[in-house]
Amino acid sequence: xxxxxxxxxxxxxxxxxxxxxxxxxxxxxxxxxxxxxxxxxxxxxxxxxxxxxxxxxxxxxxxxxxxxxxxxxxxxxxxxxxxxxxxxxxxxxxxxxxxxxxxxxxxxxxxx
Amino acid sequence: xxxxxxxxxxxxxxxxxxxxxxxxxxxxxxxxxxxxxxxxxxxxxxxxxxxxxxxxxxxxxxxxxxxxxxxxxxxxxxxxxxxxxxxxxxxxxxxxxxxxxxxxxxxxxxxxx
Numbered sequence: 361x362x363x364x365x366x367x368x369x370x371x372x373x374x375x376x377x378x379x380x381x382x383x384x385x386x387x388x389x390x391x392x393x394x395x396x397x398x399x400x401x402x403x404x405x406x407x408x409x410x411x412x413x414x415x416x417x418x419x420x421x422x423x424x425x426x427x428x429x430x431x432x433x434x435x436x437x438x439x440x441x442x443x444x445x446x447x448x449x450x451x452x453x454x455x456x457x458x459x460x461x462x463x464x465x466x467x468x469x470x471x472x
Numbered sequence: 473x474x475x476x477x478x479x480x481x482x483x484x485x486x487x488x489x490x491x492x493x494x495x496x497x498x499x500x501x502x503x504x505x506x507x508x509x510x511x512x513x514x515x516x517x518x519x520x521x522x523x524x525x526x527x528x529x530x531x532x533x534x535x536x537x538x539x540x541x542x543x544x545x546x547x548x549x550x551x552x553x554x555x556x557x558x559x560x561x562x563x564x565x566x567x568x569x570x571x572x573x574x575x576x577x578x579x580x581x582x583x584x585x
Contacts, residue, residue: 364515391571402561402577403516410571418572450515459504459523459565461573463515 362387364464366451372470379438381467383451390456392434396420397448397466406449409434410456441471474499476564478576486584491549493579495536495562498543504565505529505538505545506573511558519547519560554583 364385373379385392391410395403405418407426415426423445425437434451448468452461475498485491497503504523508516520529525540536547545562562576 400580403575405572408571416571452515454571459573460506460518460521462518463508465513465515 362389362462364451364453364462366449366464366467368467369465370468370470372472373438373441374472375441375443377441379441379469381436381438381449381451381469383434383436383464384432385434385451385453385462385464386432387453387455387462388431389453389462390431391454392428393452393454393461394418394424394426394434394436395450395452396445397450399447403450406436438469441469443471445469446471474501474503474564474566474574476562476574476576478562478579480579481577482580482582484582484584485552487553488551489583491534491547491552491556491581493547493560493562493581495545495547495576496543497545497562497564497574499564499566501566503538505536506563506565507534507536507545507547508561508563508575509558510561510578516561552581552583554585557581557583 393408394406404420409428448466451464454461506521507519510516520531522529522538528537564574
């Protein structure tokens, strides 16, 4: 088994601030993902990375940057935090060619 | 494009009731179909997965059958417990080379004691 760790668990920032969320996995999975989950809603894909140094945009990439520093870690940057993007940000990983993704516990973003 | 539809936003049941959550999908490829469960304050957890048409996935008393004819993957449980209260997501993984899962909008299940 493995685990996905997301830091921080809670992130509070000011409007317009640049904020970074981090994700680590020890599954040795190739592919990693960032999703945004608004309150009571489904999951929307922000970015994913098929392998180290690869980046692919999802449907919600505007306003975000991502970085796959190494196989085990994937960071997401909110370039200019806005109040309408207060949500839970979920990181996930999967083995290449397999359908299932495994999720971390999430980072809850609050923008003041 | 590929899509997943979960029309039931909320379901409220009593303990020992039968659970049925509707999920339909649309794709032109050979899909993998999944159900995830998300408990309050946690990330989604994989509940079950089916990759072959007309096969059934079973886990923790939940079951879902990949019905290619009706393009459905409904989730069922014979007798729910209060501990099953959570949000349930249906998801579609297409085999076209895409690395993405398409998630339904989720169904909030509340089980009353």
